[in-house]
Amino acid sequence: MNFRSRERRSRPIAIEGVFRKSASRLDRRLGTWMAAITGIALAVMIAGMFLFYSLVEYIDPMFWWKDWNSYWPQPIECMAFVTLWILGIGGAIAAAAYFARRIIRPLESVGSAAQRIARGDLSARATPQEAMFDETRRLVDNFNAMASHLNRAETAMGDWNLAIAHELRAPLTILRGRLQGIVDGVFATETISFRGLVAQVDTLNRIVEDLNVFTLARRGRLELRLETIDLADEIATVISVVAPELKKAGIDVLFDLGCSVQVLADSARIRQAILAILENARKYAAPGLLRIETFAMHEKGMLRFCDDGPGLPPGSEHLVFEPFWRADGRRLHPNGGSGLGLAVVQAIAHAHGGTAHARAGEPRGAIFEICLPCAEANSV
Incomplete structure (x- = not known):
C-alpha cells in the first residue's frame, strides 16, 4: 500500500524529469542537425566545385599544357573553403542555439507547467522568456490565461461547495x-x-x-414555455400570495403599473423571478415602501422594484447577482434565503434574452430591474 502510494507520488516527478531531459536532448539534436545539414551543404558545394574543374579540364584540353593549375583551386583558395566550411557549421550551431532559446525553452516551460497542472497544482504558470517569437509568446500567454481560468473555476467550485x-x-x-x-x-x-x-x-x-x-x-438548457403575458397580471398573481408576509415585515407595496406591458416569456419563470425579488425585499429591506413599476422602453418590457432597504455598497451592482453573495453582512438577515434568489433572477432574465440590473437608490434603498423583450418586437 505504501509502496504504491510512493510510486504514484514519484511518477509525476519522474515524468517531469523525463520531459526536461527530452527538451535538453531536443536542444542538442537541433544543434547537431543544423550543423550536419550546413556541413553537408558546404561539402556538396566544394565537391561540386571540384567536379566543375574536372569537367572544364576534360572539355577544354587545349589549355591543359598551357596552365594546368589555373583550373584547380590554389592552396589559399582551399584554405578559404575550409574556413568557410567551419564558419558555416559554427553559424549553424549559433542559429540552433538562437532558435532553441526562442522556441524550445518556452515550450519546455509550457510543458513543465502542464505537468504540474496535471498533478493538481493549478497555480503553475509558464515562465515567459526574455527573447521569444510573437507566436511563442502568444502560446505562453494563452496557456497562462487558460491556467488562470482553471484556477478560478476550481476556487469557485470550492466556494460553491462550502456555500451550499x-x-x-x-x-x-x-x-x-x-x-x-x-x-x-x-x-x-x-x-x-x-x-x-x-x-x-x-x-x-x-x-x-x-x-x-x-x-x-x-448551460443554456433551461426549458421555457414562451407565450405573450402581461407583466401587471404576473405581479398581481405573486403579490396575492406574498402580501401577508410583506405586511408582517412592515412593507407597503405601491403600484405604478402604467399601461399594459406585454412580453414574450414563460409566465411560471417570470413569477419565480418576481417572487425572488419580493422575498429579497422582505428579508433585507427596512420597513417602509416598496414601489413596483412597469413600463416599455426601446421595445423592451421593464419591471422595476424600489425598496427602502440599506442600499447597495458602491461597486456591488454586479456582485448582488453572484450566488451566495453577501454585502459584508449589511443585507444579511437571520432568516436569510438560499443565497441564490437574485442569481436565479438574472439567470431567468438571460434565458429570455433579457437582462437584470441593480443599483443604489436615492437617497437610500436599492433598485432592481428586469428587462424582457416585448411581444410586439418579437412578432415583427
Missing part, C-alpha cells in the same frame, strides 16, 4: 434535531410542530430548485 453545505446545514440540523427528539421521546407527536418541519423541507426544496434553475440557465 452552509445553506443546507441549518434546515437539515433542525429537521434531524426535531425528528431525533420524536424518536427519543423528548417531543410528543401531538405537540411537535409539524408545520415548522414542513417549512424546513420547503427551504430545502427551494434551495434545490434554485440550484437546478441556475445551473440549467448557465
